[in-house]
Amino acid sequence: MDGITKVFLGTIVANKDISLKIKKGEIHALVGENGAGKSTLMSILFGLYQPTKGLIKVNGKEVVISGPIRAGGLGIGMVHQHFKLVDNFTIIQNIILGSEPISKWQWINYKHAKDKIKAISERYKLEIKPNLKIANASVGMQQRVEILKVLYRGADIIVLDEPTAVLTPQEITSLLAIIEELKRDGKTIIFISHKLEEVKHIADSVTVIRLGKVIENFLAATKTKEEIATLMVGRDLVEVKNLGGNELGEVALKVKNLFVRKIDNKKIMGLSDFNLEVKAGEIVAIAGVEGNGQTELISTITGLIKPEKGKIFFGNKNMTHSSIQNLYKHGLSHIPEDRHKYGLVLEYNIIDNMVLQNISQYPFSKCGLIRSKAIQYYAQSIIQTYDVRGSKSGFALARGLSGGNQQKAVVGRELTRKHKILVVAQPTRGLDIGAIEYIHGRILEEKTRGNAVLLISYELSEVMSLADRIVVLHAGKITGNVNAKNVIRESLGLMMAGQTLEKGETKNA
Incomplete structure (x- = not known):
């Protein structure tokens, strides 16, 4: 990409004279703050936008990418940060949409499609349910569907826009292994991410963009995470951590003997006999692999679904069957997992x-x-x-x-x-490191204001940095309730896998 400039509405400059060279078979990381112009630049490569100025060459030949179909013909595929899926279609229908295998009499050959998708999903360990509607699929599964869409079409240049933002730690490990396998197959990967651990782990080279301009290109091995972070935000970052120390107040949020059926399968209990208390001035984090009852807990507390049994109290007031409007009037604030x-x-x-x-x-x-x-x-x-x-x-x-x-x-x-109670799920999903630093600081301010915070996050580093207390969920049941200061990552991992630890095992060595 040579001298790419993109101006919206004649005044908003998203990209300014950006030049980018990516070698065949390499993993090239594109990093920068939110709104720096990374996704816009890649949308130009995928044909969603046309550049105001500049040109694109693929394999040494200048091309005009008029749209995604043309991009696909050039072997370019893109996994978008915000999924491009049809909610009332099944997973298999979404994967093959626009590339349907046709048999005699113009019928769609679903057997051929399923066999091909099964082979790809097994090879790269992308577990899906082909006949499940997207509307009923978890966020993690929707991400896997997007990746399968690109692989199904046989792209050679694959753009991954924040691909790990919605994945669990286990899924992230699996995805990074997939990306490395794609590289071994000769694929070229453009990897947009705010997670510098992943960038350092997987990227061959890095381009930093700030305010629509290229700041620097370099080999990933030549700079530390801290140096890359400074290039991204233009200043040194300060670690934000919960140091505790403030006095806790009365119980602000209480969940008592809660039984909730799974949202995507009413035959199974998502939460079983779940009990929780969060005091004023306390941050309690829920840790666990996605799909172990977190969504059911959030949805019940915030009034989106009703429990099978059990009660929810705001202070001493029973709010179990209150309307959502009434919950907000009584001091609830909710940062949802799915912002869309x-x-x-x-x-x-x-x-x-x-x-x-x-x-x-x-x-x-x-x-x-x-x-x-x-x-x-x-x-x-x-x-x-x-x-x-x-x-x-x-x-x-x-x-x-x-x-x-x-x-x-x-x-x-x-x-x-x-508000008095903040229920927050994945608060920093999709945010750059500078914004994460700021949001973490604001969440910690909730403590000093005497508000109760229930934090649900799949990022263990986030949980361990912000929480006073960590409650671990596995299969809808609590496998651990520990002081965040005394727990180690390995102990949390065991509890997330379903092991209830003996007293003393969570202490730091």
């Missing part, structure tokens, strides 16, 4: 999205009339405080923002709202 499905109305602008739960309350409305100036002032203060880039002062549609900036908008809204 539960966090934003994508066709609304950012300003409107900032007051979704409170639009009927003063100062946002009065006597049933919306007060636009008050809404705009409130929303723009969140945008400024949380550095939500590309929002055009809040008037941009939520759909038009990068994934990281969408996440910052959701986090900003939920932390700014008046």
Whole structure:
């Protein structure tokens, strides 16, 4: 890619004179802050956007990539950060969409497709359920479907845009092994990631982009994670860690004898006899492999589903069968795992999205009339405080923002709202290291304000940095409830696998 510039609406410069050379059969990492222009640059390579200036050469030949079909014909495939899937289609229908194998009389040959998909999924250990509808598939499985779509089409140049952002640690290990296998097969990989451990582990070379410009190109082995981080954000980063020390208050959130059926399979219990207390000024983290009851717990506490049995209390008040609106009125804030499905109305602008739960309350409305100036002032203060880039002062549609900036908008809204209980799932998913540092700091501020925080994260480093106490879930049951200061990663791993540890095993050596 030579001298690529992309300008939106005549004023917004997403990429400025970017040149990028990637060798055949290498893994090239593309890193930078949220909104730096990484996804835009790769969308140009995939034909979703046309460059304002610049040219592209594939295997030494100049090409015009007019769209994704043309990109596919050139052997370019892209796994997007935000999945491009049809919810009411099955997994197999999504994988073959646009590349359906046709038999006699123009019937789709599903047997041929299934055999090919099965061979690919077994080779790369991408477990799926071919006949499951995407709407019922977990986030992790949807990610695997996106990867299979590219592999099914036989791409030689594969762009992976934040491919590990939604995966569990075990799935990440598996995916990195897949990427290395693809490299051995002669594939060229462009790997967009904010996780510098993964970049150092897997990349041959690295390009750092900041504010739409290339800052530096280098071999991955020549720089440390800290040096790459400094190039990304333009400053040194400070580690944010929960040091404890503050006095805890009364129990703010209590879950008692909770039984909940799995969302995607009502025949199975997602949570069984689950008990939990979170005190004011305390951060309790739920650790565990995805699919072990975390989603059911979040959905029940936030009113999205009702439990089979059990009770949920905010303070001394039973909120088990309260409406979602009532839960918010009694002090709930919720940062959801899936920002698209539960966090934003994508066709609304950012300003409107900032007051979704409170639009009927003063100062946002009065006597049933919306007060636009008050809404705009409130929303723009969140945008400024949380550095939500590309929002055009809040008037941009939520759909038009990068994934990281969408996440910052959701986090900003939920932390700014008046609340006593914060239920937060994957708060830093898709965020760059600078934004992660900032969000972690804001979550720790919840302690000093006397708010109760229930954190659900699949990132063990995040859990161990932020939590006062860690509760480990396996198959819907608690296998550990430990002080975060005294636990080691290996002990958490054993509990996540279903082993209940004996007293004393969680202490540091």
